[in-house]
Amino acid sequence: MEKMWLKYTLLLEREIEDLFVAEVLTSPYTLGWIEPQIEVLTTENGYDYAENTDGPLAGYLFEPMQDTEEEHRQRLRTYILRWEGKVSIKEVELVPEENESWKEEFREVQVGEWWIAPTWTDPEALAAAKHVLWIDPGAAFGTGYHGTTQDILLFLQELSLEDKRVLDIGAGSGILSLYCARNGASHPVWAVDINPQSEYQVRVNAESNHLPESAVRIVIGDASEPAVADSLPEQFDLILVNIGGDEDVAMLPVVDAHLAPEGLVILSGIVEWNLHHVLTSYEKAGYQLEKERQSEEWVTCMLRKSR
Structure with missing residues (x-):
């Protein structure tokens, strides 16, 4: 049976990025990456990408699926309370374990x-x-x-x-x-x-x-x-x-x-x-x-x- 993971897309305020990374690395979650949010633009030259330099950063966490999705979501909601509203959940996806699935x-x-x-x-x-x-x-x-x-x-x-x-x-x-x-x-x-x-x-x-x-x-x-x-x-x-x-x-x-x-x-x-x-x-x-x-x-x- 294929192993499934939950992929969490979080939004975090820029000033807590270093603190967030340090904390997550010692948590049960696997840190993927953190990046500025990207906007797709239609330009004269075709399509382009622009970083949102004003808004929050996007952070990606991963966790192996063990319980129901709602139980995982609730634990994550509880976990991010420590940042007092500076971290929020944008999206939760169920994804297969990568290995060579890419x-x-x-x-x-x-x-x-x-x-x-x-x-x-x-x-x-x-x-x-x-x-x-x-x-x-x-x-x-x-x-x-x-x-x-x-x-x-x-x-x-x-x-x-x-x-x-x-x-x-x-x-x-x-x-x-x-x-x-x-x-x-x-x-x-x-x-x-x-x-x-x-x-x-x-x-x-x-x-x-x-x-x-x-x-x-x-x-x-x-x-x-x-x-x-x-x-x-x-x-x-x-x-x-x-x-x-x-x-x-x-x-x-x-x-x-x-x-x-x-x-x-x-x-x-x-x-x-x-x-x-x-x-x-x-x-x-x-x-x-x-x-x-x-x-x-x-x-x-x-x-x-x-x-």
């Missing part, structure tokens, strides 16, 4: 003729798969589920990548870089990401796809920073930018400096209400829209650089 969230997904799958996928689920790209997301962004990633992969499947020099900006877990490396692109494919975890995860995924370490060159940093941009080769035939509409525009000088004449750039992470801004910026710089795909509100564009 892996169930990451399942195989078909994109065109390719399947994106974590390495723990049941082989029977992929028995009819023509091509499989093995991707474990780890702590880096990129599972293959998002429409932006899928639409870029669909574009890539329409292209001949043979001996193409490829730069992947916003590489995350390496899905796009590794796809290119496996499909004839010149080695190394250059992969840039600001998340330090990307380097480890791309290497893990390269090994899972039986690619040599030399297949992908990973650069950690912001590609718009001179130190990073200057470390890249002079020219690429194909540049992938999947980070956000405004960020795609911010990368235009980098793209323009490194994309060969008549080369292709695929831009994604663009929301439909910011598409005009992105396209106008690139068209003014001499790029011509060749193809466009849309998944829900997310738009992916393939443009060619004029000679």
